[in-house]
Amino acid sequence: MEAGAHRPEHDPGAYEPKIVAFCCNWCSYAGADLAGTTRLQYPPNVRIIRVMCSGRVDPTFVLKAFALGADGVIVAGCHPADCHYISGNEKAAMRGDFLEDFLEEAGIESQRFRVEWIAGSEGRKFADTIKKMVAELERLGPITKEARADE
Amino acid sequence: MTAPEPQNKGTPQGEPAKIAGAALVPKVGVFVCHCGSNIAGVVDCGKVREAAEKLEGVVVAKENKYTCSDLGQAEIIKAIKEHGIERVVVASCSPRLHEPTFRKCIQQAGLNPYLLHMVNLREQCSWVHSHEKDKATEKAIDLVLMGVSKATRLEPLEAREVPVEPTSLVIGGGVAGIQAALDLANMGFKVYLVETQPSIGGKMAQLDKTFPTGDCAICILAPKMVELARNPNITLLSYADVEEVKGYIGNYDVKVRKKARYVHEDKCVGCGLCSDACPVKVDNEFDLGFGQRKAIYIPFPQAVPLKYTIDKEHCLHFKTGKCLLCVKACTNEAVDHEMEDEILTLKVGTIIVATGYETYVPMKKGVYKYWEYDNVITGLELERLINASGPTGGHLIRPSDGTTPKRIALVQCVGSRNKKIGNNYCSRVCCMYAIKNSQIIMEHEPSTEIAVYYNDIRAFGKGFEELYHRVREDYGVEFIRGRPAKLSEDPKTKNIKIRAEETLLNKITEREFDLVVLSTGLRPSEGSKRIGKILSLTTSPDGFFQEAHPKLRPVDTAMDGIYLAGCCQGPKDIPDSVAQAKAAASSAAAPMFAKKVTIEPLTAWVNEEVCQGCGLCVELCPYGSPELVPGQKGGTKAHIIEALCHGCGTCAASCPQKAIVTRQFTDDQIYCEIQAALSEHGRKQAPKKRAEAEVSG
Amino acid sequence: MKGPNQEEEKEVEKVFIGGLHEHLTEEKVIDESQLVPNFADEIQKYGGKDVMTCLQCGNCTGVCPISLKIDYKTRSIIKYCQFGLKKYTLGTRWVCATCYRCYEHCPADLNPAEVMIALRHIAVREGIIPPFIKTAATNLVKYGQSVKPDPEIDKIRHELGLGPIHSQDPEYPKVIREIQVLIHASKYDKLIGIQEEVKV
């Protein structure tokens, strides 16, 4: 929680963080749909990209997103042991650990990248995840230019 | 679990073109749906259309009130024909809802159905940002941009037809499984019914009478069980477990372990001489510990198949190596202690899951003292105690001293509607079974006093409310609205005092009872969890299996060819279980009658030129789909066995050479979406200002 | 005037008519004017969970040790909160012993004890402050402890060989100053009406 505390003040009104979320078709995309059917409101800062499985998310997708200006990236899949494709989410989790370290090295705070497990029945969790992440990103402010260039 | 068997094995579907370098951008048509006011009430669809018109490749952009309506679809077809549109983007609701609709639509216009991309403006935009109209519109424009940019990269794919094995597997032999199997068999299909217990019948066989009509449960179930055993189309595999399921709709390979009964089914005639001879007595699980059985046993007299089974855990021979009295007693040489488990492999086209439920077991240290006080029992235990074929011959007794209880309390919502223990749902049957049981008790012993502690009485079914009134009016059963807070036992009499607030009186009451019956709720069974894992079925928050759509596809699962019946999908009573079983049978029959189904071609494909044959994909694939083969131009190359590929894309994400392409979700397509999502278009912050912000950071 | 006769009359009325006059003046029909809108939100603001989740099963009343003793029904109070009948909720909520039994047993996972605490927050802000709160708060800003020191006990401490209590330490005024700064910063002195002057 301490990271970013010394960041200079920025005008939070002018800053609209952009989040790219990779959602697996079976659980998280369905969860996002459920958030809609139950009319749960969350900030419009997220762009969802549907993939069949969280295991499909290539680390380069995440890096590319940061390089192109994303302020945060979420990889969302089925809960552990609930993967529609047996174990794709485990692979996503492994890549997530690796990516977190890598991004930290590159000067991108770990809070900007998340691997989340959101089931098809967890519309609320989806909405909460986005809300929390947007709040966190607003607190962190934009990514430094050098960090982006590092990608 | 869909994986197509390619019809033309030699030629994999065309190598996805590298459009990035291609000169020609295909013609795109964009159709923005208002969905009445669902989308248009929040998103300014006019603006979205205008923005879409300006995008590269877009030749037509139109708005529709309801794109999914006949009118809307006609407009798409017209535009395809008039403008020669090659890719269609429909910006409306979730692809999970209407993708099949629009695929069919563009196919009608002669376009390959996979050249469609749906942009989710409803579930993921207008409905979730209904208070921020401007920002929602901005986001909608971004989403359309992403959609168009992916659409330009779409490639035509051929859905493949696969034959359907006209055989069905029914997992679970309760009333739902029995009904589904019978219906399918009567339609002429071959059915395997796998039941883990030695006999079919499930929980219904344990019940006394059924509500609201008072039919005897086993009397109406037993004939169905016998009918099932006699049906030539049904192979009954009792005392067996499904261990593995592979394949996809129409073509499932199932591995079943037939557990050793230590009695040859073909030789056993069910005479019971062996059981008479057996010296070992153990508690009978069927009577929930109130009665006893032998180590070689049938669970209950009406068991189907009527074949004896040795309980290995308690059999003296397995413990000491001696005894063998059952072997001597059997006149047919059916008993065989050397028997071993048998593995069967079945080929089936469809699967019906009917794995049922378990009753909630009260907590060890809970308020209701189920484990501490003898005279606190559960509803299912009560069913056995009032059952004429039960351990007491239908005479209700107190477990502590065998006397007839005069004052009985029934406690509702035990293990249901309880957020603390995570069972938030209503179990649907407890109110009615408690009411039914109090009626039966009152009929046996009219002088009994019965009090039902309830939260809300849910008597919603046909004849339910009438029964509720009958027990209040004719039998004088008392209903107390309040949840018991404290149970305490008199150490001498073993009577139980219940303290509870009678909420309608606004007073705390304390009353003494001879017997307390907990109306325990329903939970997903352990067997369901195991089968769920094997079939990769999803569950809803309550832990029961999730149906494909709560209203319109209540017996389907997200997996084609797998259907749900009975309480594995959620608590329900017998008529509902039977109705759902019939529905599942009818759903499963449809592809088997058609003899073939079409399957989405979303499989992976290896570009041999780039592949280095490192084998990482072979290691990672959970289905064993990639294999290493000698390349056409030498070297070792990966090759995807398409029949086994489920299209998850894990291999593509890990391929160090980026040699693997997952159709409809190619790297190129996803890159385009990322790029479009983050394009400066619609950004509030001007690039210059942004740069400043970055410098200051 | 008549004095004793009046008393007698009152007694008679109480026994035979059941306090009819009082009953007549009490409001019997609750109309919207008595409901406080968004009262549930106010409770949530002070840390109570959403009272709307309560299904009125009455378990909390049954397990509440206070409900057994006096006319205080946890469930009814939650119902008042759900309705927004604020005036029924604020007066006697200081009898909750915060034993959290209700919370342990609540099937809706509501925390009635925390709701009572939220109601106390609201009551204090409406000026309903029991005297013991003032005493304890005053003790705190005077001695740094909510219990008033007792010279008799000091003697015994001395006999046992224990040092003097902290508040008699020569350094302790610094602590009291710190406490006063905190209390002043959160405006607690104003809220409760602490009789001791708070120096900052």
Next chain:
Amino acid sequence: MISYVYFFGCVVPNRYPGIEYAVRWVTGKNGFNLDVADHKEFSCCPVPGIFYSTDKDTWLLLAARNLVLAQDERRQILTICNGCLASLLKATEYLQEPKNMGKANRVLAQIGKKYTGIPQKAEGKRKVFEPVKVRHYIEVMANDLGYDAIAAKVRRPLKNIRTAVHYGCHYLRPTERATFDDPNDPVMLDKIVEACGATSVDYEDKLDCCGAGGGVRSHVVELANSLTQDKCVNISAAGADCIVTGCPFCLLQFDNAQKSFSKDGIPVMHISQFQALAMGIDPISLGFDTHHVSAHSLLRKLRGA
């Protein structure tokens, strides 16, 4: 070795100095020789029935001030009172929320203090902080020392002493934070009592409230006493010689309330006093004179045994 700091609270130093003496004696060189420091700047925890009940912001500030003192010493707080445990433990939970921590620290800055939690290790560039640990005397005895160690130090086994233990509400509830003992069936206090050689008797409604908490004792003492009476009736029915509790406020309630409904009453003591007795302390140092219910009956029985 774990380093603790004593947190005696308000009741013990000002009303029951014998308990303070017993705690120091048991944890000190006569007993287990734990590494416990004193801190002279602690204030009231603050008491949950007053401050947590009326203004959570003030409550958190006052609690955070105490926590900062322990944090700066890098020590675990050793409370001997359920109220202090509940208040301080809940405060550490509140302070885990960055929003609450920030808000509290902005005010704490005025007195030159800052709550961060105790720094553990650095993970990359980030420092990892753990909330200040707040421990209860009973739990420290049971977990950090163990029943065998407690029994090993017993010089005067309290044989034949029938003991009714009273855990007190805030030791157990709310359950999500009381992870050290089973809230539905706590055992630690019973086991310590038995390690001292005494018998822990079972009695009805053992986990019920003494009646004092939440300001009830201060507000309507008759109501509080009535609850205590119920408990005492059950305890007498079980034939207990004394009541042992881990909470001075429950103790105070039992001690004071018994006057209102019985002539003699059952002696009540803190677990530290009980332990000290078993470990052979001279009973005169336990300050039983400050108790309202005389402990003579018990001490006589002990001498007889």
